Amino acid sequence: MLYREAGQFRTTYQADQQLFPIRQDRIAVLLLLAFAFAVVPLFASEYLFRAILIPFLILALTAIGLNLLVGYCGQISLGTGAFMAVGAYAAYNFAIRVPSLNLLLVFVLAGLVATVVGVLFGTPSLRIKGFYLAVATLAAQFFIDWLFARVGWFTNYTPSGSVTAPQLNLFGWTIDSPTEKYWLVLAIVCLIALAAKNLTRSAIGRAWMATRDMDVAAEIIGIRPIYAKLSAFAVSSFFIGIGGALWAFVHLGSWEPLAFDINRSFNLLFMIIIGGLGSILGAFLGAAFITILPLFLNQLPAWLGINVSTATISHMEFMIFGALIVFFLIVEPLGLARLWTIGKEKLRLWPFPH
Amino acid sequence: MNWGFLLEVILGGLMAGVLYSLVALGFVLIYKASGVFNFAQGAMVLFAALSLVRLMEHMPFLAAFVLTLAIMVLLAIGIERLVLRPLVNQAPIILFMATIGLTYFLDGFGQTIWGSDVYQLNIGMPKEPIIMAESLVNGGILVNKEDLYAALIAAILVAGLALFFQKTATGRALRAVADDHQAAQSVGIPLNRIWVIVWAVSGIVALVAGMVWGSKLGVQFSLSLIALKALPVVILGGFESVPGAIIGGLIIGVGEKLSEVYLGPYVGGGIEYWFAYVLALLFLLVRPEGLFGEKHIDRV
Numbered sequence: 001m002l003y004r005e006a007g008q009f010r011t012t013y014q015a016d017q018q019l020f021p022i023r024q025d026r027i028a029v030l031l032l033l034a035f036a037f038a039v040v041p042l043f044a045s046e047y048l049f050r051a052i053l054i055p056f057l058i059l060a061l062t063a064i065g066l067n068l069l070v071g072y073c074g075q076i077s078l079g080t081g082a083f084m085a086v087g088a089y090a091a092y093n094f095a096i097r098v099p100s101l102n103l104l105l106v107f108v109l110a111g112l113v114a115t116v117v118g119v120l121f122g123t124p125s126l127r128i129k130g131f132y133l134a135v136a137t138l139a140a141q142f143f144i145d146w147l148f149a150r151v152g153w154f155t156n157y158t159p160s161g162s163v164t165a166p167q168l169n170l171f172g173w174t175i176d177s178p179t180e181k182y183w184l185v186l187a188i189v190c191l192i193a194l195a196a197k198n199l200t201r202s203a204i205g206r207a208w209m210a211t212r213d214m215d216v217a218a219e220i221i222g223i224r225p226i227y228a229k230l231s232a233f234a235v236s237s238f239f240i241g242i243g244g245a246l247w248a249f250v251h252l253g254s255w256e257p258l259a260f261d262i263n264r265s266f267n268l269l270f271m272i273i274i275g276g277l278g279s280i281l282g283a284f285l286g287a288a289f290i291t292i293l294p295l296f297l298n299q300l301p302a303w304l305g306i307n308v309s310t311a312t313i314s315h316m317e318f319m320i321f322g323a324l325i326v327f328f329l330i331v332e333p334l335g336l337a338r339l340w341t342i343g344k345e346k347l348r349l350w351p352f353p354h
Numbered sequence: 355m356n357w358g359f360l361l362e363v364i365l366g367g368l369m370a371g372v373l374y375s376l377v378a379l380g381f382v383l384i385y386k387a388s389g390v391f392n393f394a395q396g397a398m399v400l401f402a403a404l405s406l407v408r409l410m411e412h413m414p415f416l417a418a419f420v421l422t423l424a425i426m427v428l429l430a431i432g433i434e435r436l437v438l439r440p441l442v443n444q445a446p447i448i449l450f451m452a453t454i455g456l457t458y459f460l461d462g463f464g465q466t467i468w469g470s471d472v473y474q475l476n477i478g479m480p481k482e483p484i485i486m487a488e489s490l491v492n493g494g495i496l497v498n499k500e501d502l503y504a505a506l507i508a509a510i511l512v513a514g515l516a517l518f519f520q521k522t523a524t525g526r527a528l529r530a531v532a533d534d535h536q537a538a539q540s541v542g543i544p545l546n547r548i549w550v551i552v553w554a555v556s557g558i559v560a561l562v563a564g565m566v567w568g569s570k571l572g573v574q575f576s577l578s579l580i581a582l583k584a585l586p587v588v589i590l591g592g593f594e595s596v597p598g599a600i601i602g603g604l605i606i607g608v609g610e611k612l613s614e615v616y617l618g619p620y621v622g623g624g625i626e627y628w629f630a631y632v633l634a635l636l637f638l639l640v641r642p643e644g645l646f647g648e649k650h651i652d653r654v
Contacts, residue, residue, distance in 0.1 A: 076450075325458065
């Protein structure tokens with residue numbers, strides 16, 4: 001009953017093409033933002049911030065970046081972890097070598113470095129397609145893992161290879177409590193989600209989608225593949241680089257190259273596939289699902305009162321996680337975002353079936 | 355330059371390459387017949403090796419081997435029923451993701467029921483090295499006997515597969531499905547049964563690979579990671595080509611060993627993690643479908 005768009009007439013092109021054309025959506029989004037910014041910090045515990053909310057937001061941001069590349073431009077990448085690592089280590093090096101640099105500038109520069117690396121490893125996509133490309137991006141993953149583990153300059157010659165991020169300072173504001181970190185991450189995520197959403201609605205987004213649907217046809221209607229594919233790699237790596245820098249600086253604090261290994265890449269790929277390929281909302285839903293599921297599975301035996309060894313729990317976790325992935329793919333291959341759309345459609349027509 | 359040493363490195367690389375080919379074969383078989391990029395091949399290797407080594411604690415090798423074979427066939431049937439059939443006609447990336455889910459499942463399942471320690475697998479492969487060709491080069495060439503046996507096993511397996519594919523009715527059906535799903539189905543080849551057979555065959559390949567690798571390295575979780583070693587082999591040789599998997603494996607094996615010995619010291623070592631990928635990438639830039647992959651003509 002609440003979700004009716006009758007009576008909302010759009011009389012200008014501007015009104016027709018706005019981000020949320022339905023008034024109820026606009027209100028819902030504003031309410032959600034107000035809730036996230038103002039209400040959540042009132043009740044959330046430190047555990048909730050540290051273990052769930054902050055990782056969820058950063059991974060959602062990274063998943064958006066990956067979704068632009070995989071979901072919108074159709075170029076499968078298994079090197080996400082590596083691009084995150086590039087962002088993290090670039091941010092680290094900027095921060096310790098130029099201590100006067102503004103924190104936000106550090107993140108942007110980290111993103112730009114990741115962009116350059118992303119474009120570099122994206123160039124084979126002009127010639128290699130499909131799974132060949134996916135495996136080729138693994139080259140980036142393994143090479144960059146190795147680079148940060150072996151070349152001392154990147155880690156400032158710390159003997160253990162583990163580096164620690166400097167204190168977070170923004171315009172004289174020291175960000176150290178979980179709530180402050182949460183605000184910082186939330187603000188950046190909102191900005192980037194908005195930017196990504198608008199990118200996908202613009203000419204460049206349409207060029208990506210045309211390339212995804214059929215690259216030969218896209219080329220024939222006048223989309224330069226080199227431009228479409230490399231811009232997708234660039235934008236995606238920029239966001240992923242920022243995500244990596246945030247993950248390292250805000251979530252981990254101190255880290256080693258292993259934090260960005262191939263499992264991270266698969267994890268992010270799971271997020272966008274479970275959430276929904278080619279959907280910004282899907283990146284959020286997928287990130288939430290994949291962040292919460294392992295925590296839930298970990299707690300499950302304790303709740304059920306079953307006494308099993310930790311090794312068995314971790315194996316069972318693997319097993320259930322894998323089974324759930326397959327189950328979700330079978331039930332809804334288009335992801336959680338698709339379920340959301342279906343639900344919204346139903347709501348608009350309710351109480352009629354169609 | 356020490357020619358004997360160079361030959362030794364190359365020979366070692368060829369042997370390692372054969373082992374990579376064994377894993378790569380599993381990928382190729384499934385990709386050919388169903389168009390699925392089966393990431394779970396490594397997990398299948400681990401699962402088969404774990405089953406074999408734990409069963410051998412209770413029975414002689416041959417019985418354990420046959421029982422593991424049966425388990426792998428059952429697994430193939432299960433995968434076809436529960437994963438492939440519901441996902442038929444989905445986009446390739448969805449199926450790829452499903453096999454990654456399967457990887458997690460198999461890794462967890464195998465270790466839950468069989469345990470997660472390192473198990474020694476002793477199938478009677480000799481370990482002592484032998485020295486060959488002493489008359490040709492100074493000092494001779496040191497070869498691991500175990501590697502020779504492994505190469506022999508791989509050769510027998512490949513020959514067997516080739517015979518199976520070329521000479522039997524089932525093999526012909528498999529090749530027909532690989533060529534064109536719809537055409538094969540329309541002449542009455544049951545696709546579902548073919549998929550079970552293909553997954554069972556690649557399960558058997560996984561068992562052989564797990565046996566050989568397991569007796570070399572011990573059966574442990576890291577066995578499932580050799581799938582990552584085999585991926586560059588697959589893209590180098592081409593996804594659809596059995597000979598490609600063999601030759602790709604040999605190229606990667608030799609390239610990896612040569613680079614480790616002659617290039618590694620200059621860049622700080624440990625380059626075997628990525629060298630195979632970069633090598634495969636360079637080949638792909640020249641031949642985007644791999645060395646022996648099928649050329650695809652894109653039509654609008």
